[in-house]
Amino acid sequence: xxxxxxxxxxxxxxxxxxxxxxxxxxxxxxxxxxxxxxxxxxxxxxxxxxxxxxxxxxxxxxxxxxxxxxxxxxxxxxxxxxxxxxxxxxxxxxxxxxxxxxxxxxxxxxxxxxxxxxxxxxxxxxxxxxxxxxxxxxxxxxxxxxxxxxxxxxxxxxxxxxxxxxxxxxxxxxxxxxxxxxxxxx
Amino acid sequence: xxxxxxxxxxxxxxxxxxxxxxxxxxxxxxxxxxxxxxxxxxxxxxxxxxxxxxxxxxxxxxxxxxxxxxxxxxxxxxxxxxxxxxxxxxxxxxxxxxxxxxxxxxxxxxxxxxxxxxxxxxxxxxxxxxxxxxxxxxxxxxxxxxxxxxxxxxxxxxxxxxxxxxxxxxxxxxxxxxxxxxxxxxxxxxxxxxxxxxxxxxxxxxxxxxxxxxxxxxxxxxxxxxxxxxxxxxxxxxxxxxxxxxxxxxxxxxxxxxxxxxxxxxxxxxxxxxxxxxxxxxxxxxxxxxxxxxxxxxxxxxxxxxxxxxxxxxxxxxxxxxxxxxxxxxxxxxxxxxxxxxxxxxxxxxxxxxxxxxxxxxxxxxxxxxxxxxxxxxxxxxxxxxxxxxxxxxxxxxxxxxxxxxxxxxxxxxxxxxxxxxxxxxxxxxxxxxxxxxxxxxxxxxxxxxxxxxxxxxxxxxxxxxxxxxxxxxxxxxxxxxxxxxxxxxxxxxxxxxxxxxxxxxxxxxxxxxxxxxxxxxxxxxxxxxxxxxxxxxxxxxxxxxxxxxxxxxxxxxxxxxxxxxxxxxxxxxxxxxxxxxxxxxxxxxxxxxxxxxxxxxxxxxxxxxxxxxxxxxxxxxxxxxxxxxxxxxxxxxxxxxxxxxxxxxxxxxxxxxxxxxxxxxxxxxxxxxxxxxxxxxxxxxxxxxxxxxxxxxxxxxxxxxxxxxxxxxxxxxxxxxxxxxxxxxxxxxx
Numbered sequence: 001x002x003x004x005x006x007x008x009x010x011x012x013x014x015x016x017x018x019x020x021x022x023x024x025x026x027x028x029x030x031x032x033x034x035x036x037x038x039x040x041x042x043x044x045x046x047x048x049x050x051x052x053x054x055x056x057x058x059x060x061x062x063x064x065x066x067x068x069x070x071x072x073x074x075x076x077x078x079x080x081x082x083x084x085x086x087x088x089x090x091x092x093x094x095x096x097x098x099x100x101x102x103x104x105x106x107x108x109x110x111x112x113x114x115x116x117x118x119x120x121x122x123x124x125x126x127x128x129x130x131x132x133x134x135x136x137x138x139x140x141x142x143x144x145x146x147x148x149x150x151x152x153x154x155x156x157x158x159x160x161x162x163x164x165x166x167x168x169x170x171x172x173x174x175x176x177x178x179x180x181x182x183x184x185x186x
Numbered sequence: 187x188x189x190x191x192x193x194x195x196x197x198x199x200x201x202x203x204x205x206x207x208x209x210x211x212x213x214x215x216x217x218x219x220x221x222x223x224x225x226x227x228x229x230x231x232x233x234x235x236x237x238x239x240x241x242x243x244x245x246x247x248x249x250x251x252x253x254x255x256x257x258x259x260x261x262x263x264x265x266x267x268x269x270x271x272x273x274x275x276x277x278x279x280x281x282x283x284x285x286x287x288x289x290x291x292x293x294x295x296x297x298x299x300x301x302x303x304x305x306x307x308x309x310x311x312x313x314x315x316x317x318x319x320x321x322x323x324x325x326x327x328x329x330x331x332x333x334x335x336x337x338x339x340x341x342x343x344x345x346x347x348x349x350x351x352x353x354x355x356x357x358x359x360x361x362x363x364x365x366x367x368x369x370x371x372x373x374x375x376x377x378x379x380x381x382x383x384x385x386x387x388x389x390x391x392x393x394x395x396x397x398x399x400x401x402x403x404x405x406x407x408x409x410x411x412x413x414x415x416x417x418x419x420x421x422x423x424x425x426x427x428x429x430x431x432x433x434x435x436x437x438x439x440x441x442x443x444x445x446x447x448x449x450x451x452x453x454x455x456x457x458x459x460x461x462x463x464x465x466x467x468x469x470x471x472x473x474x475x476x477x478x479x480x481x482x483x484x485x486x487x488x489x490x491x492x493x494x495x496x497x498x499x500x501x502x503x504x505x506x507x508x509x510x511x512x513x514x515x516x517x518x519x520x521x522x523x524x525x526x527x528x529x530x531x532x533x534x535x536x537x538x539x540x541x542x543x544x545x546x547x548x549x550x551x552x553x554x555x556x557x558x559x560x561x562x563x564x565x566x567x568x569x570x571x572x573x574x575x576x577x578x579x580x581x582x583x584x585x586x587x588x589x590x591x592x593x594x595x596x597x598x599x600x601x602x603x604x605x606x607x608x609x610x611x612x613x614x615x616x617x618x619x620x621x622x623x624x625x626x627x628x629x630x631x632x633x634x635x636x637x638x639x640x641x642x643x644x645x646x647x648x649x650x651x652x653x654x655x656x657x658x659x660x661x662x663x664x665x666x667x668x669x670x671x672x673x674x675x676x677x678x679x680x681x682x683x684x685x686x687x688x689x690x691x692x693x694x695x696x697x698x699x700x701x702x703x704x705x706x707x708x709x710x711x712x713x714x715x716x717x718x719x720x721x722x723x724x725x726x727x728x729x730x731x732x733x734x735x736x737x738x739x740x741x742x743x744x745x746x747x748x749x750x751x752x753x754x755x756x757x758x759x760x761x762x763x764x765x766x767x768x769x770x771x772x773x774x775x776x777x778x779x780x781x782x783x784x785x786x787x788x789x790x791x792x793x794x795x796x797x798x799x800x801x802x803x804x805x806x807x808x809x810x811x812x813x814x815x816x817x818x819x820x821x822x823x824x825x826x827x828x829x830x831x832x833x834x835x836x837x838x839x840x841x842x843x844x845x846x847x848x849x850x851x852x853x854x855x856x857x858x859x860x861x862x863x864x865x866x867x868x869x870x871x872x873x874x875x876x877x878x879x880x881x882x883x884x885x886x887x888x889x890x891x892x893x894x895x896x897x898x899x900x901x902x903x904x905x906x907x908x909x910x911x912x913x914x915x916x917x918x919x920x921x
Contacts, residue, residue: 051884053884053886057874065864070543072877072885169870
């Protein structure tokens with residue numbers, strides 16, 4: 001059921017970002033030397049990295065939580081989420097606050113990136129469908145490959161990348177205990 | 187518009203609850219006329235309100251219900267158990283109609299309508315049977331009809347105002363028209379008749395005097411007092427009569443008699459204004475006067491006032507009594523309204539949020555004041571923080587509701603279910619006045635329902651089995667609520683067969699929940715019923731036993747940061763104990779730190795604090811005045827980096843009846859903790875109950891001590907099989 005909802009959500013955003021022939025704006029950032037982009041409509045703000053509270057017993061890709069003007073917002077280490085190593089905090093490390101919609105509820109989630117680059121306009125005709133493999137990250141995390149100055153930028157399917165259900169399930173496995181039947185079911 | 191409907195539905199639901207309560211009480215043998223009156227009033231209010239918001243199918247259906255109730259009230263029929271069942275079904279149907287209204291549909295759902303038709307037919311069958319009896323009775327008992335004259339309610343939902351301005355009103359500089367205009371502020375004037383009967387012949391007329399009177403039908407939600415206040419300035423100069431909406435026909439007749447104009451003329455005005463119908467007027471007059479004269483009465487231009495006055499002596503006591511009762515009722519309702527204010531829940535939530543921010547801001551001001559070292563500033567902020575604390579407590583109090591309302595719903599559930607099952611079961615409620623957060627109350631209904639139904643279906647045995655066991659034939663189900671150290675405890679107790687450990691174990695093995703060789707304590711086996719896909723009853727009934735039972739209950743309760751336990755004894759009964767936090771918003775916490783991170787321990791669970799002395803510990807236990815106290819090193823448990831400081835502290839907590847220690851680096855003292863939920867991402871995280879924001883702006887985590895001790899126990903258990911350490915074995919035994 002929840003997969004179905006997710007799939008629908010994904011379809012909607014995909015249609016939004018690739019459909020039409022209009023030009024959409026994307027925020028680009030670097031992560032482990034590679035360039036990524038997210039639709040600007042998903043981005044709420046960009047803040048400096050710091051004042052993070054770690055949450056124990058959680059998988060490595062959940063870095064912790066921050067206080068965003070009175071709201072507690074989780075921060076996800078994108079590199080670790082993609083299966084890579086935990087990113088080290090550098091001078092230009094930022095947290096991009098992204099809004100994701102899941103089962104009619106909105107969540108703010110921070111993503112930790114190495115550096116934020118710029119806002120780009122990428123016309124729909126310059127966006128290629130994601131390759132079946134070879135991008136080093138899961139194919140369903142990719143909404144498309146944007147061509148910018150002859151180079152490819154991975155446009156992220158952010159609803160999928162930051163799927164709360166999936167991440168929560170991963171977190172649960174991490175804390176798996178015999179008394180919790182869902183961990184086994186999952 | 188939307189709002190009107192939702193308010194209507196909400197109010198109607200309250201009336202429905204009142205009706206249901208009354209009906210159940212009547213079934214249990216409550217013969218009090220007031221109970222019946224209360225039921226009737228509730229039905230009538232729903233009917234009136236649905237008419238006002240123009241949801242006619244509700245009005246129509248309630249009317250049928252009301253007819254039957256009216257018959258009961260007038261003593262024309264006797265209450266029977268079947269009748270109450272039918273009436274309760276009627277209530278359910280109204281509830282279903284209201285659900286539809288809540289969903290925003292003003293029309294009737296065809297499926298519901300069909301069901302309603304059946305119920306209506308049952309209800310009509312009762313009334314129909316009585317109607318013939320009534321006709322027969324009419325001839326013999328004229329006393330009965332007199333009673334009805336007072337009891338009949340005119341259909342008008344409008345206020346009726348009769349005002350005769352005094353002669354001097356104009357001279358005193360007041361204009362009648364201005365009052366009427368002002369009246370429009372309160373509502374809509376449906377009908378208005380100007381009476382100039384007092385006007386003398388032209389030569390006798392004083393141009394400065396006022397001879398006018400008005401009969402006004404006003405549609406308004408104002409109170410009688412408000413309407414009276416409109417005329418406050420000329421109150422002494424004029425005759426003012428106000429009849430509330432839905433007044434009895436008798437009251438209208440009474441009014442007619444009190445007014446100086448000719449009775450018939452007034453009667454006609456009332457009929458014209460829609461306050462009463464011609465038939466009602468005729469009937470009323472017929473009943474008050476001697477019989478058989480109605481035809482002439484309508485034609486006869488001036489029936490003598492004296493005639494009626496003579497009759498009045500006969501009728502008066504009854505009318506006066508009815509009027510007095512109504513007056514009292516209105517007054518009671520008014521005082522009840524004055525004591526209660528209906529506030530939208532989200533406004534309250536917003537207030538709580540703001541208070542939460544205030545607490546955080548206050549904490550930060552406190553911190554700064556202490557850093558500055560200025561005595562007067564520290565004093566000022568401490569006064570401030572005390573006030574903030576008071577505000578916090580009263581704000582939270584606003585959201586507290588008594589659990590009684592939730593409990594009372596089960597009267598009906600138990601009644602219906604016990605009939606369905608053919609068991610005789612008594613419900614005993616205690617602690618109904620225990621208060622807890624509204625948001626908790628809303629969410630506890632479903633789990634409770636499940637437990638209650640389970641207890642009745644699986645717990646309490648059929649009568650013959652009970653008899654054979656030498657127990658009272660009547661089953662007993664208890665719902666208890668009480669406060670216990672910062673949490674509220676709700677118990678569902680039955681005196682049934684109890685849970686049979688061997689049966690549960692066999693079932694669990696069959697379902698693959700546990701392995702055949704596994705040795706478990708009795709309590710652990712009993713707790714297996716909370717596992718997913720577990721149901722012991724061989725026979726699946728429509729009440730429970732679909733295998734989606736206890737695990738859902740447990741999960742719902744855990745979602746409220748609560749726990750559920752079961753204590754059971756074979757052939758004596760079972761006791762399900764639900765433990766819930768009092769509030770979901772703000773708690774008193776005890777702030778501690780480990781490394782750089784701060785952790786809040788709910789103050790209610792803290793017993794004492796002491797310094798950790800290495801020589802007194804052994805494994806993960808310490809000697810607390812001769813008592814064995816297992817403890818958790820938070821630093822180890824949470825993998826906090828860095829070496830422990832020289833001196834560590836132990837916070838002794840008590841959770842779910844057992845004591846444990848939590849070893850932290852530093853104790854930072856009491857802290858008002860505004861709970862910020864961690865969100866869905868962390869919904870499976872156990873051991874951490876939420877987060878809060880410290881005065882410094884940092885986020886601190888709130889420990890869920892009970893889950894934490896369980897987790898620690900489980901972790902040890904996993905490591906300890908095969909047992910490696912004495913401490914681990916002892917710990918797992920405690921679990």
